[in-house]
Amino acid sequence: MREAYNVELDNLRDQLADMAALVGEAMELATRSLLEKDLKLAEQVISDDVKVDDARAACEEKAYALLALQAPVATDLRIVVAALHAAESIERMGDLALHVAKAARRRHPNAVLPEEVRPAFARMGEVDVRLAHKLEEVVRSRDIEAAKSLEADDDEVDDIHRNLFSVIMSKDWAHGVSAAVDITLLGRFYERYADHAVSVARRVMFVITGRMPNHSSSDI
Amino acid sequence: MREAYNVELDNLRDQLADMAALVGEAMELATRSLLEKDLKLAEQVISDDVKVDDARAACEEKAYALLALQAPVATDLRIVVAALHAAESIERMGDLALHVAKAARRRHPNAVLPEEVRPAFARMGEVDVRLAHKLEEVVRSRDIEAAKSLEADDDEVDDIHRNLFSVIMSKDWAHGVSAAVDITLLGRFYERYADHAVSVARRVMFVITGRMPNHSSSDI
Numbered sequence: 001m002r003e004a005y006n007v008e009l010d011n012l013r014d015q016l017a018d019m020a021a022l023v024g025e026a027m028e029l030a031t032r033s034l035l036e037k038d039l040k041l042a043e044q045v046i047s048d049d050v051k052v053d054d055a056r057a058a059c060e061e062k063a064y065a066l067l068a069l070q071a072p073v074a075t076d077l078r079i080v081v082a083a084l085h086a087a088e089s090i091e092r093m094g095d096l097a098l099h100v101a102k103a104a105r106r107r108h109p110n111a112v113l114p115e116e117v118r119p120a121f122a123r124m125g126e127v128d129v130r131l132a133h134k135l136e137e138v139v140r141s142r143d144i145e146a147a148k149s150l151e152a153d154d155d156e157v158d159d160i161h162r163n164l165f166s167v168i169m170s171k172d173w174a175h176g177v178s179a180a181v182d183i184t185l186l187g188r189f190y191e192r193y194a195d196h197a198v199s200v201a202r203r204v205m206f207v208i209t210g211r212m213p214n215h216s217s218s219d220i
Numbered sequence: 221m222r223e224a225y226n227v228e229l230d231n232l233r234d235q236l237a238d239m240a241a242l243v244g245e246a247m248e249l250a251t252r253s254l255l256e257k258d259l260k261l262a263e264q265v266i267s268d269d270v271k272v273d274d275a276r277a278a279c280e281e282k283a284y285a286l287l288a289l290q291a292p293v294a295t296d297l298r299i300v301v302a303a304l305h306a307a308e309s310i311e312r313m314g315d316l317a318l319h320v321a322k323a324a325r326r327r328h329p330n331a332v333l334p335e336e337v338r339p340a341f342a343r344m345g346e347v348d349v350r351l352a353h354k355l356e357e358v359v360r361s362r363d364i365e366a367a368k369s370l371e372a373d374d375d376e377v378d379d380i381h382r383n384l385f386s387v388i389m390s391k392d393w394a395h396g397v398s399a400a401v402d403i404t405l406l407g408r409f410y411e412r413y414a415d416h417a418v419s420v421a422r423r424v425m426f427v428i429t430g431r432m433p434n435h436s437s438s439d440i
Contacts, residue, residue: 064297064301067287067297077287081304084304084305085304168397168401177397180397181389181404184404184405188408
């Protein structure tokens with residue numbers, strides 16, 4: 001009995017880790033669709049989002065079953081509750097990648113991004129994808145140092161995001177209001193994606209240390 | 221024993237309802253601070269946000285205690301898990317009100333909003349506050365019709381939000397990029413606030429009906 005229970009807990013952990021990999025891939029493709037004006041990639045991200053939704057539903061069902069049938073306590077209970085929160089946050093990361101892909105599709109065949117902000121988005125995309133991969137590893141390994149390492153990546157995304165505002169609000173901005181609005185929203189999607197990754201990592205730290213993580217909230 | 225348990229469940233419900241009232245007040249004051257350039261009100265919302273964070277932590281602790289000590293099943297289990305999700309979403313509503321107040325403070329003594337978008341924000345604020353009040357009632361009463369009624373309010377916020385983009389992207393827009401960026405972010409805060417209220421209401425419906433609610437996701 002006890003053994004079957006541990007297998008179930010391990011399955012839940014693997015499902016969550018797979019989900020993190022899924023939204024990492026979604027953000028990677030969404031960023032490429034944005035930078036390369038690739039409509040096919042954008043469509044793929046959009047149609048694949050249902051897989052993330054399904055994965056979340058499967059995680060929730062598994063967590064419910066564990067709570068109802070096994071009545072876990074102590075660390076095991078923390079793991080299951082953290083998994084419920086994690087499933088919600090990771091699904092949200094998938095939604096944010098979806099929003100990026102939709103922006104690329106909406107403006108196709110035009111580019112969403114003027115040349116001078118492309119490097120910022122390329123970099124935010126790269127760091128967001130790295131965050132998702134780190135998150136996958138953290139969920140699998142429950143390594144507290146790995147979990148902490150997400151914070152620096154999140155700080156980098158915040159810095160790029162802040163800098164983006166000074167670019168679009170500068171006097172030299174030559175691309176008008178419409179591009180600025182697109183960039184404002186897109187910047188926010190990348191920044192929130194990173195926030196959610198960190199928030200899940202903090203939940204993992206909570207599972208390990210038993211201390212409630214600080215609440216993650218963006219500055220803006 | 222069973223009676224003490226029901227009292228605990230009722231307490232959890234009341235804590236969540238109180239939390240919804242708290243973030244409703246936060247959005248009401250934040251909107252007034254934005255429309256009336258009232259720095260004091262903005263400061264109050266900003267300093268009061270810790271109350272929302274504390275309320276969320278208290279809800280989570282209560283939910284943990286219920287799971288660990290009572291091992292609820294069936295509907296009771298659904299109630300406790302829904303409460304965990306609700307606490308997270310309602311805290312996020314508080315964060316979004318906080319972001320509105322911070323925008324008002326950042327631009328003070330200047331107005332954030334040009335005249336032509338003031339009515340849109342006044343209305344979104346009004347509907348968001350109503351959503352919070354409805355949510356408070358839904359959490360207390362678990363009335364499924366009341367829970368459904370949040371959807372129409374959310375649709376109204378979405379419509380105003382969409383219309384906002386046509387205003388700031390029109391050729392007549394005379395307030396430049398900086399104001400447009402502020403308005404884009406603020407519009408998103410109001411829209412996400414409504415989304416979270418609906419998402420909690422759907423969780424309440426799930427508790428009542430046993431059917432998983434549709435996933436709430438903004439269109440943009």
